[in-house]
Amino acid sequence: MKNQNLYNYILGIADNSLILGQRMGELTGHGPSLETDIACTNISLDLFGQVRSYYQYAAKIAGDKRTEDDIAMLRKEREYVNVLLVEQPNTDFAYTIARQFLFDVYHFMFLTELQKSRDVTLSAIATKSIKEVSYHQRFSSDWIKRLGDGTEKSKSKIQNAIDSLWTYTDELFHQVEADKVMVGENIGVDVTQLKDNYYQRVNAILTEAMLEVPESKWFQKGGKEGVHTEHLGYLLSDLQYMQRAYPNMDW
């Protein structure tokens, strides 16, 4: 492949949306109320829409016979390079909202910068996606405040979810080889520059929600290198089931 770094870089962005989209999609028919159920499904569909644009572009870069579906459905677990945060399960609604919130704040800041990319395709995808992500961020931030400033029970549940997922936040700002090369070519976003703003924004919303900002400085990483938590394998077996059971199926 002529531009392996660009290819890897695109997957690094797209896999986050694919895996988070799959997680939100799992809630279809299982949301806590009809209205939140549909909201979660909408977010899922937004993310899948973005994923298609990224994978179509990646397939073009690859220049062989692979298609967007091959990239989405036929890789092995170690070949997915999403951050660990997005693969964490829907333990309860608080976890779903906390995961979404911790990712949305990053996602919005990331796409804001990606719009300035020298790569016109990536810049165009970012411009299209950012309106959707702006809404996701509003939705998840609102729920953080509602749960944090709600009842004793909702407060303890959302605090617990934030505390548990906090350890996965630092990885968002970790750079792999493809990231560094793409930053050097003014194509990629230098995520290390987003970190301070990210924690400022997250902390401000947590404080407004009457929640404690976790103090833990121990962070997990590995997803961006393909080393995942135990949860991703199960997610992929769901996601890939049809393609694995009926190869090349179409509808």
Add this chain to the structure above:
Amino acid sequence: MTTKKNWPLWEVFVRSKNGLEHRHFGSLHAADEEMALENARDVYTRRNEGVSIWVVESKHITASNPENYGELFEPAQDKVYRHPTFYDLPDEVKHM
């Protein structure tokens, strides 16, 4: 479900495009007006149905009583001359 007990009902009105009036699309449950607006956006406009949304808590709507149907509506049934069917509408007038 507890939310059904705790969250009030809201009526949703959506303007499908500029120039048309808001129409009643349906109802939903939400804790407050902000959530009602977001829920309405997610439930009723996800297939690109709207450009503007109104929500109003259902308890604020005053409704006619079905028992009064006769006195309210039947007198209008045999007064065909109240329909504007006796002159031609210019083509420019849409949505009448």
